[in-house]
Amino acid sequence: MEAGIVGLPNVGKSTLFNALTSSKTARSANFPFCTIEPNEGVVPVPDERLARISKYIVPKKLIPTALKLLDIAGIVKGASKGEGMGNEFLNHIRQVDAILHVVRSFTDPDVVHVEGRVDPLTDIEIVEIELMLADIQTLESALPKAERAAKGGDKEAVARADVSRKCLAHLAKNEPLRKLALTKDEAKAVSSFGLMSAKPILYVVNVDENDLAGQGPQVKVVRDYAAQVGAEVVPVCAKLEAEVAELDPADRAEMLTASGLAEPALAVLVRAAYRALGLQSYFTAGEKEVRAWTVPVGATAPQGAGVIHTDFEKGFIRAEVYTLADLEQHRTEKEIRAAGKLRVEGKAYVLQDGDICHFLFN
Helix, strand or coil: CEEEEEEECCCCCCHHEEEECCCCCCCCCCCCCCCCCCEEEEECCCHHHHHHHHHHHHCCCCCEEEEEEEEECCCCHHHCHHHHHHHHHHHHHHHHCCCEEEEEEECCCCCCCCCCCHCCCHHHHHHHHHHHHHHHHHHHHHHHHHEEEECCCCCHHHHHHHHHHHHHHHHHCCCCCCCCCHHHHHHHHHHCCCCCCCCCCCEEEECCCCHCCCCCCHHHHHHHHHHHCCCEEEEEEEEHHHHCCCHHHHHHHHHHHHHCCCCHHHHHHHHHHHHHEEEEEEEECCCCCCEEEECCCEEHHHHHHHHHHHHHHCCCCEEEECCCCHHHHHHCHHHHCCCCCCCCCCCCCEECCCCEEEEEEC
């Protein structure tokens, strides 16, 4: 699964992407549309549980899971009508599974805001409107075809037409589709449309260095708005994070301490993006490696085993499962087993975030 970094031009998307991916590409550019083709990157997901597991099961290496990111060019007013290469850029957003919407609250006379003022809520409204307008165009284009097929008795077309009308009625109220409750069948019926205002969203507020905790009034406004759509907000000073990312570990720790940060804000951002995508981690642990694996929330044990290798899912017999708390209490797998805390789970077991697993397969 993939998250797309989205926002108006000159809000710090590429600086943020470069810091996340340790890339120097286009870092000095500060004019609209310096990103044309989307940049792709893979970012490790920081997880302190790996180190905690390795205190008791000492491996040769630790392997975190990773998150795929797409840095998408800035969206402007009229993007849904093709302004600023909008149609091409919107197509890139259709391809991702979640949106990281970067809005600007920092001030810098050398980086001109495309709207001539710094107002993060306006940033959000401009992009949201363009996504909704593009969704309306998509649905209005698809609806007649679905209605024609529905007249012939195609049940899937009937469902597609019904949910398309439901979505259009909701968008007519100027409300993004992520605020519309769809059943699993309804969501499946329109899944091929790539409806952008329905995608999970995380708001990233690019703050000044004097508001690293995001306590300022502009961030509060974004938090209030995000609460209405059930989204998280992460304040990040992209400029500072880019500087921190270039330092060696010792200097990085010193700079973070001087800035009053326990860890880079990018670590908080990556974990929040992971949650926005509806993902969680389980672990495998042995002398060779302690490793985090990515699965969707709600994945079953066989599906989790299939992430390691498809044969594991096909020949799944059972999973042996314990928790980090079990390991910290009993210190070894042998003692966990002796204490009766090693659970044997079958095909119907739903993996929980943080499970430590051994899979047995045929």
